[in-house]
Amino acid sequence: MLKIWGRANSVNVQKAVWAAAEVGVRFERLDAGLVFGKNTEDWYLALNPNGKVPLLQDGEWSLWESNVIVRYLAHCYGTGTLCPDDPQQRFTAEQWMDWTVSELLPAMTPPFWGLVRTPPEKRNWEAINAGIKECNRLFGLLDRHLQQQDYVAGNEFSMGDIPAGALVYRWYNLDIERDELLGVHAWYERLQIRSSYGKHVMLPVT
Ligand SMILES: N[C@@H](CCC(=O)N[C@@H](CS)C(=O)NCC(=O)O)C(=O)O
Known part of the structure; x- marks a missing residue:
């Protein structure tokens, strides 16, 4: 095992x-x-x-x-499912996976750590607010992509949805102002139907 x-x-x-x-x-x-x-x-x-x-x-x-x-x-x-067979779908999945770690995660780290893991009197609001602004910008570009298709690599769930999908749960569970993004929100709702997402990602944000 x-x-x-x-x-x-x-x-x-x-x-x-x-x-x-x-x-x-x-x-x-x-x-x-x-x-x-x-x-x-x-x-x-x-x-x-x-x-x-x-x-x-x-x-x-x-x-x-x-x-x-x-x-x-x-x-x-998961060849043919989580890892798409089609090279263009597969590398679109890879693209969003890398984008998540190189762009989205660094932007979300100050708001997440600041609001969840730092006592109120020690919060760096400048860093928190800059991170929220940058996350809104980044989710905005993911939103434009998801307005065209159901999942990041096409109309089927793939590994490409996993890194950003784990972060979007945090994003919707922070007590902050978020831009209204219909494509991202519809995708987030699709993810929530998956039992594995509910079991392993939709946990108390601590
Ligand atoms: N690039 C690494 C980063 C891993 C990472 O930063 N993990 C954090 C938790 S999210 C960690 O190990 N922090 C130290 C700890 O938990 O003791 C990866 O994606 O696996």
Whole structure:
């Protein structure tokens, strides 16, 4: 059975477990990171020198970097579904996966950490508000894309929906002003119908 190390409230862990649940592979998630520790221990660093969660163990072999774990699971267990056969659909999925980690996640980190994991008296409102503004801009461009199709790589769910889909749950669960984005909101509603999204992503935002 696959092992996925990482605490359930980590968005990067959520991507890995959501992908594993989507493809139906047997796996167990084991707590690690922040209050659970383990990710600074020698045995963990030997498997993942980057010391972050998630970490996937597949037998004797291990893999880290959440988007790459999603790609691995899609390749091994979800070819033709999570990993589209069509090269253009597949690389459109990959494009939005990379966009999420390089653009959307850095923009959302100050509002998320500021509003959820920082006491009110220590909040950096300048950084929080700049992040919210940038997220509205970025979700706006995803919105224009999703006004044309149901999912990021076409009209079928794919691995391309997983990183941004995990973040959009946070976005709609922060106590903030959001631009009204009909394409993103309709897509978010489609994701909420998926049982694996409900089980592994729609958790208390902590
Ligand atoms: N690029 C890495 C980033 C992983 C990452 O930043 N993980 C965070 C949790 S979301 C982490 O390990 N933080 C330290 C901790 O939880 O102890 C990935 O996508 O897997």
